[in-house]
Amino acid sequence: MIIVMKPGASASQVERVCQFVREMKLKENVIVGTERTVIACVGDERYKDTGVLELAEGVERVVPILAPYKMSSREAKLERSQISLIKNNPATTLGGKRVGVIAGPCSVESRAQILEVAHAVKQAGAIGLRGGAFKPRSSPYSFQGMGIEGLKYLAEAREQTGLAIVTEVMSIEQLDACCEYADVLQIGARNMQNFNLLSACGERRKPVLLKRGMSATLEEFMLAAEYILARGNPDVILCERGIRTFEEYVRNTLPLAIVPELQRVSHLPVVTDPSHGTGKSHLVPAMCKASVAAGADGLIIEAHSDPEHAMTDGAQSVTPEVLAQIVRDCRRVAVAVDRDM
């Protein structure tokens, strides 16, 4: 941590700040500059609330040096983590050379619907099937999902196809059921800072696909992962699903530079969600290819056999035919960046 004093800060103000620093069990180095005095502090500031120092008299601002996350960082683990969606099933691994595709409808709507789309998704080349049984909806009047019945259909789809099941868990009460029927627990963007839910997922033994909140900073995203890791679950997959900006031709802005940046600061696999990341089905194919080229370890894509009649998120879903084409096209891009698909 670096503490920058105001111009003209008095010696006693500097000394008072140094006392605070020592109270925090850090060691101070006072450097008197031409216009400002700065105090460089040595020690592990990571778990201190250093912001309060900004209140001390004579302090202009405080600059943290250490990132506040640890277990999710590259420093904690140099080699990249590989995570199998289904335990001990290497065909479902993310984070290695192979770029994995997870696809499926926004919501499970019926047994027939999910089984039909599961086979199509399998045939297209995916390793996982996504589908919501519990749906977070902006409006209380919208369809809220089929619940446990939906989970059972998803499990049946796995029986028939071998696809790993990825489904969203919205609250702690749903965790038991989701762990029973699904392979991967998805935390939605709106719950990225639902810390109780994160902690509860940290105590399970299922991989967690964690979506970035739509206005979360990279640091907050890493700290959300840290909540899960710190409770003992090492299998967190980071998912970029778009951020909220002023742009109007998309529902969200998909900031792909976060893919190489996350891979630089973290060992966890990184996937993107071009469906939510644009909100427009006609933009999904291009953004899938761009994601793979940027180095993504996987894609999560909304697919529906009859998007015009989808009960949720139809506007960003693609048909199984388009999905198959996307996978074919992305495979070529994957090879061009020395990956597989």
Add this chain to the structure above:
Amino acid sequence: MIIVMKPGASASQVERVCQFVREMKLKENVIVGTERTVIACVGDERYKDTGVLELAEGVERVVPILAPYKMSSREAKLERSQISLIKNNPATTLGGKRVGVIAGPCSVESRAQILEVAHAVKQAGAIGLRGGAFKPRSSPYSFQGMGIEGLKYLAEAREQTGLAIVTEVMSIEQLDACCEYADVLQIGARNMQNFNLLSACGERRKPVLLKRGMSATLEEFMLAAEYILARGNPDVILCERGIRTFEEYVRNTLPLAIVPELQRVSHLPVVTDPSHGTGKSHLVPAMCKASVAAGADGLIIEAHSDPEHAMTDGAQSVTPEVLAQIVRDCRRVAVAVDRDM
């Protein structure tokens, strides 16, 4: 809903869209323009997922006409709602002529701390005491609150001062305890779209102070309130706490125009949180005055007897002395806009 067709859309494409519209139990009006055909639909579109129509061939875009919220809207209830923080205690009412102040520390840290600050807050002229017993923290390594012990100290503070207790509830499991000890359930910005929690609060009989998510639209904010109202709890207080933007001199940007806009579209009381809304204690006094001038029904302010040693959010807390000055200054502004304080 208005459906705008692409230039050159064929008659059969228009007819197919009209069929979709009729399937939704709406009535269509086709208007052939000089460059575009538009289809104006009559009927209650509020609960339909109209976005899927964008997928139909020949459709360029879909424009909803009706806002998707109902019970929270001004159309549902013309007169402004008045909500007493403590049931049947008019001295704690928000939404009337009087601008109410809720103040207190970010976290309950000890019995002595909360009792001391409660008396100071009372003396400054507040009607409510805020204080977190369960703390949502970005980092799993930060102080997470005192839990039920903290709630008990808050209840004791109410005994001594008569202040209404406002405390954050982070998950359904905490609801019983919060309802037992506190008067007002606060939903934090990070949980604004934790729909299960919203619904659960809708089934209680305590007022809910609902904070806007840091990148939520006004419509999403109103729909979050709708979740609570739709379950039977009419007492929702809307709280603006700042949005995330590119600005760097603040932690959040406090967009005060939302105060008159919310009061235009909704009957619910509107309060602002200049502490989180700026993140900098030196900006809090000016933004409190500005909030009152903009028409806010209340203020929620972080106050701590020793901000430099606060366990959380010290950088945005003010001392009791500054709080007292803020209330005195805001009272003058309140009178200048024909309010009271």
Add this chain to the structure above:
Amino acid sequence: MIIVMKPGASASQVERVCQFVREMKLKENVIVGTERTVIACVGDERYKDTGVLELAEGVERVVPILAPYKMSSREAKLERSQISLIKNNPATTLGGKRVGVIAGPCSVESRAQILEVAHAVKQAGAIGLRGGAFKPRSSPYSFQGMGIEGLKYLAEAREQTGLAIVTEVMSIEQLDACCEYADVLQIGARNMQNFNLLSACGERRKPVLLKRGMSATLEEFMLAAEYILARGNPDVILCERGIRTFEEYVRNTLPLAIVPELQRVSHLPVVTDPSHGTGKSHLVPAMCKASVAAGADGLIIEAHSDPEHAMTDGAQSVTPEVLAQIVRDCRRVAVAVDRDM
């Protein structure tokens, strides 16, 4: 400047960075921490391109300490600047106890229109008349302003009312004409970083009303002012006119906390533009009052005698009657914050 080295940076990497620092005529202090080495540099870094140091091997990031602006800062001049819109006319001064109002139509549309509105603006209590003769319009097909003819009508309005004339200058070629007929040169948000224009205004002897760009940081805003000051023109008025965010109920978000923050870091007067700052006439009155309560030194308001027929920006203009009411209401708020109006 503080240079943070990567974990594990070698001694020779640290030494190489120190050489760079010395090349920049700065003095280095190497501090070896528990997890990172940091290099604190002493000297005036303000005019160096310190970003390049991020490229040196072993460097993680570079943290500047000194703000890059100087003449516009509070450090350069402790007392607040007072600027008369009309030279030597104290009744038109901004930056003192009195909050000044500048009002008028977006565009000069005809002699009759501008004279009529000028008298109404004068009667409402304004000190300045705004009106565009040269109009920056998003579309090349929109009305582009009356040009020099419009300037002449503005000058005539000053003759009749004594109001100071504030008008936008879009390019260097228009400077002579604007200086001849107007009192204050307005730089629009879209031109805030039109550096040639800023420099040219710095060589004139007219006050400049500089609008913040709609996504400019506070630092960029201060540096834009610095361009004008550095060329010898000390009379810069800072104007906040709203930033671009994801919010949809307004055209722009008016971030009022910048008012006290600019007054903290700079000696220049600060005015707000609630008309562009919201884009909605029904939100203008509340945001005018909020601006005054936040401490603004002035307001600039779009007013038109017949907004429904205004050629530009009608949707955010208020009528003379509403303007008069705004001034009456704001005067009460001004008094409540120990100002005048």
Add this chain to the structure above:
Amino acid sequence: MIIVMKPGASASQVERVCQFVREMKLKENVIVGTERTVIACVGDERYKDTGVLELAEGVERVVPILAPYKMSSREAKLERSQISLIKNNPATTLGGKRVGVIAGPCSVESRAQILEVAHAVKQAGAIGLRGGAFKPRSSPYSFQGMGIEGLKYLAEAREQTGLAIVTEVMSIEQLDACCEYADVLQIGARNMQNFNLLSACGERRKPVLLKRGMSATLEEFMLAAEYILARGNPDVILCERGIRTFEEYVRNTLPLAIVPELQRVSHLPVVTDPSHGTGKSHLVPAMCKASVAAGADGLIIEAHSDPEHAMTDGAQSVTPEVLAQIVRDCRRVAVAVDRDM
């Protein structure tokens, strides 16, 4: 245009709006819905200021139907435009199958520097050389470019390499010189709405590389292009260079979905600038590949032989060796998406 009336709007309010519509030479269709009356207007609204209708009594909001740009739209010209950077030199064409690379330093710093980098850029496979002679700098104290001397060195670099010269023009006064020495006029992000400059470029016969403003909407970007096209210059290249968001690990967020969207709504070639689009040299290679995969027609990349000593923008520049590797890698991606490089 669709006009949505407030609930309970009276018949006379509707009639008054219809009169306004007829004054605008449009034809109205009144549709009475269950909760709202809407008025659908037929005719070319494109050049009307329809926003003023929001002021009429009883009007809730106004929804434009037609995009306000015309010549830049796909409707005006179905086939994609191909633009040669050097007239009649097909090896420098953008917009066809081949993805073109433009590279070079941020600023021309000396004759030796620009000639050295030009040869390296040529060898890497680029078709154009970028380099600033006139530099828009945030700070008045920063290096402002070599001016005409720099232009002459650029022209000499073209003589030696055959590369097309792309250079930024900041003001009308610089146009003659830039047209004399350079092949392509670059309009920087800060000048995207410098309408006088756009119009002046529209009267020249050099291709214009137009950068999107950092908070410009797609519509504003298209209208800026329209300014140039409307004056008779058909050769506009659209360049995405990143937008300003809350993200902190980059200087700008590069929103690649705009590439396919611009190609959908416009016939103009689209290039991206991953250097400014991230501001971090270590993110440039991944974002170059992602841009090509997303369908970009070209890349503009900052390259410098000695980035650590670059006078401007060193932190986002790559070395010639890295540039050569980027081009090799991107060529593979280009082939994978059926393009060339």
